[in-house]
Amino acid sequence: MEIPVKPGVLDLDAMYTRLNLHxxxxxxxxxxxxxxxHASPVVLLCFYSGKVVITGGRTVRDVHEGWRRLxxxxxxxxxxxxxxxxxxxxxxxPPPAVVxxxxxPVKHAAFKPLQEHLERKRKQAEAxxxxxxxxxxxxxxxxxxxxxxxxxxx
Numbered sequence: 001m002e003i004p005v006k007p008g009v010l011d012l013d014a015m016y017t018r019l020n021l022h023x024x025x026x027x028x029x030x031x032x033x034x035x036x037x038h039a040s041p042v043v044l045l046c047f048y049s050g051k052v053v054i055t056g057g058r059t060v061r062d063v064h065e066g067w068r069r070l071x072x073x074x075x076x077x078x079x080x081x082x083x084x085x086x087x088x089x090x091x092x093x094p095p096p097a098v099v100x101x102x103x104x105p106v107k108h109a110a111f112k113p114l115q116e117h118l119e120r121k122r123k124q125a126e127a128x129x130x131x132x133x134x135x136x137x138x139x140x141x142x143x144x145x146x147x148x149x150x151x152x153x154x
Contacts, residue, residue: 009050015077035070042066046074 012033016025025033032053035044041062045053052074057063 009048009079010052010074011077011079012046012048015074017075017077019073023086031128035074037070040066041071042070044070044074046077050078 012025015033015035016023019035022037023033023035032045035046041057041102042054043056044066045052045055047053054063054067057066068076
């Protein structure tokens with residue numbers, strides 16, 4: 001579930017400074033702050049862009065409950081810029097949650113080299129199997145022709 005909290009951006013440095021007992025934030029390893037509040041059914045991945053990913057809930061109810069409980073904490077760290085729209089009148093209510101999600105089939109350009117590599121490997125394996133089969137057939141013919149005649153005396 002992805003919920004934008006724009007306008008503005010999240011101040012992840014301030015959030016980490018204030019909530020560091022429940023957060024993991026290493027900018028050089030992962031661009032988001034991982035917020036694991038005590039006794040919460042969910043974990044939040046908070047990004048500078050203002051997006052928050054809610055994960056870890058076993059049910060949709062857990063996700064909604066977790067977001068309802070954690071929204072007041074997250075909204076404190078939203079940096080408003082002057083060009084952004086004014087905040088909504090009722091800031092105590094969390095933004096609406098988007099629950100419906102349909103996965104799209106994976107057809108990404110990044111997978112094309114991998115697919116081509118796997119196809120080359122498959123063709124190479126087939127060619128090697130055909131070569132082994134031809135070699136076995138040739139050996140069988142050679143053995144059959146040599147075993148039909150009398151054996152030389154030693």
